[in-house]
Amino acid sequence: MEKEHVRDALQRIVGKENVLWKDVDLAVYSYDAGLVKGKAGLVVFVDNSDQVAQIVSFLCKEGISYVARGSGTNLTGGTVPLNEGVVIEFSRMNRILEIDIENERVVVEPGIYNLTVQNALAEKGYYYAPDPASQKASSMGGNLGENAGGPHCLKYGVTSNHVLGAEVVLPSGEKTWIGGKALDAPGPDLMGLLVGSEGTLGIVTKIVCRIMRSPERVLTMLAIYSSVEAAGQTVSDIIAEGIIPATLEIMDNVVIRAVEASVHAGYPLDAEAVLLIELDGLTDGMDEQMKRITEICEKNGVVSHRIAKDANERNILWAGRRGAFGAVARIRPAYLVCDGTVPRTQLPKALTEVKKISEKYRVPIGNVFHAGDGNLHPLILFDDRDADELERVHKAGREILKACADLGGTISGEHGIGTEKLNEMFLVFKGDDIRMMSAIKQAVDRKGLCNPGKVIPAQEARP
Ligand SMILES: Cc1cc2nc3c(=O)[nH]c(=O)nc-3n(C[C@H](O)[C@H](O)[C@H](O)COP(=O)(O)OP(=O)(O)OC[C@H]3O[C@@H](n4cnc5c(N)ncnc54)[C@H](O)[C@@H]3O)c2cc1C
Numbered sequence: 001m002e003k004e005h006v007r008d009a010l011q012r013i014v015g016k017e018n019v020l021w022k023d024v025d026l027a028v029y030s031y032d033a034g035l036v037k038g039k040a041g042l043v044v045f046v047d048n049s050d051q052v053a054q055i056v057s058f059l060c061k062e063g064i065s066y067v068a069r070g071s072g073t074n075l076t077g078g079t080v081p082l083n084e085g086v087v088i089e090f091s092r093m094n095r096i097l098e099i100d101i102e103n104e105r106v107v108v109e110p111g112i113y114n115l116t117v118q119n120a121l122a123e124k125g126y127y128y129a130p131d132p133a134s135q136k137a138s139s140m141g142g143n144l145g146e147n148a149g150g151p152h153c154l155k156y157g158v159t160s161n162h163v164l165g166a167e168v169v170l171p172s173g174e175k176t177w178i179g180g181k182a183l184d185a186p187g188p189d190l191m192g193l194l195v196g197s198e199g200t201l202g203i204v205t206k207i208v209c210r211i212m213r214s215p216e217r218v219l220t221m222l223a224i225y226s227s228v229e230a231a232g233q234t235v236s237d238i239i240a241e242g243i244i245p246a247t248l249e250i251m252d253n254v255v256i257r258a259v260e261a262s263v264h265a266g267y268p269l270d271a272e273a274v275l276l277i278e279l280d281g282l283t284d285g286m287d288e289q290m291k292r293i294t295e296i297c298e299k300n301g302v303v304s305h306r307i308a309k310d311a312n313e314r315n316i317l318w319a320g321r322r323g324a325f326g327a328v329a330r331i332r333p334a335y336l337v338c339d340g341t342v343p344r345t346q347l348p349k350a351l352t353e354v355k356k357i358s359e360k361y362r363v364p365i366g367n368v369f370h371a372g373d374g375n376l377h378p379l380i381l382f383d384d385r386d387a388d389e390l391e392r393v394h395k396a397g398r399e400i401l402k403a404c405a406d407l408g409g410t411i412s413g414e415h416g417i418g419t420e421k422l423n424e425m426f427l428v429f430k431g432d433d434i435r436m437m438s439a440i441k442q443a444v445d446r447k448g449l450c451n452p453g454k455v456i457p458a459q460e461a462r463p
Helices: 003-014 023-028 049-062 114-122 140-146 190-194 228-240 253-263 286-299 311-322 324-330 344-360 387-406 431-444
Strands: 042-045 066-069 086-089 096-100 105-108 163-169 175-179 203-210 217-225 247-252 273-281 304-307 334-337 365-370 378-382
Touching: 003 042, 003 049, 023 042, 049 066, 049 086, 049 163, 049 175, 049 203, 096 114, 105 114, 114 140, 140 203, 163 190, 175 190, 217 228, 217 286, 217 311, 228 247, 228 273, 228 286, 228 344, 247 253, 247 311, 253 273, 253 311, 253 324, 253 365, 253 378, 273 286, 273 311, 286 304, 311 324, 324 334, 324 365, 324 378, 334 387, 344 365, 344 387, 378 387
Parallel strands: 042 086, 066 086
Antiparallel strands: 096 105, 105 203, 163 175, 163 203, 217 273, 217 304, 247 273, 247 365, 334 378, 365 378
């Protein structure tokens, strides 16, 4: 692209100070929390949807690609600009537009952090269910783009179950609404198509979400195990009993040690696994449910267990889980997280495979997972300055995803595909599925400029 011409045009739309064009600034927007690196052509900070529509319209005419960026915490290269595209940066579109308590809806701009929304709702006795561990930093637009999940999604469902409508700037530059405050819009489920499409079908400028009343009571238990398998079996047994806790999260010894060195959550260093079990809802019947859960833990050989006495203790237990990804930096400077999912009953087999792969490629792997959903997060730990180790890490990551697919699972529970897992799409989709995805993309984004090269692999790339 002719940089000066494009820069001047974008500056006319958003103001001079809101376009970055120097190499040193662009470098910061050329990567995200994944391992892939690209090169941003320009970065433009937007303030409202009219600006976004004008920018997209201009880029469409000029044939220049672009990518929406929330906080860049996605782990698969989803916001990495390819072909020196323009990065449309949303951190300044971060307002709560409406909290509609009567209809239990919140309307937000996409750049707002998930946790900021949660805090505003908590003051009114409400909450928004999807709670990614990255909620302090990740944006609602990015959550929508990735169909984010979180510990509480076991009971309440992921982002797609809670986003009801969105204002969208289509790749033509046209501004439109999909869905809204009402439930069940007639016709094909366009919201379903948009959520999880990783910014490849349009750019979201307003989001309408369902909110729920904060639970009357919450009980959080920390259960300690001498094997990951016993913790996993406890999870299966609790659900088989017909109890669906709000969360069932497991961390193994590698992660426990890192977390303790970092946030001091009170997990014993010699435990092979900790299981965080949280019940929420009505007070009536909750003690009986926790009693039954305790019996199940004991049947599976729990070493010890305790219930958080108050909100402060509960927050400390959760700080450990939420800080797990960051904490592993104490072991090795970088990590690759494999977001494979398996049917819950296959968790023990999947973990055995992960262990074998760790030994085969000589890379340490820590495990932290949304056990209730069968969503594994093996964290492959490495030093990205070591090219040989990096190659082994990629091979190990691919093999873990293949093992998940072979066990009847899939290659992403919540972190999306981006560029990093394009080839792995062939593990779970046949040619027809991929052709259908390409046809939809082509119909919506005729020029292929809206976050190109993400999610949908080229048919020719099929191994
Ligand atoms: C420490 C850590 C913990 C994490 N824990 C979790 C977890 O528990 N659960 C989970 O699901 N994920 C988790 N993630 C991954 C990540 O935080 C989520 O994918 C999150 O939803 C990304 O939000 P973001 O604002 O950073 O989006 P970005 O990374 O900026 O963008 C993600 C995708 O959404 C698109 N996008 C962004 N804004 C818009 C918009 N306005 N319109 C259209 N498309 C848009 C982008 O183009 C990109 O494809 C974790 C990541 C880290 C680093």
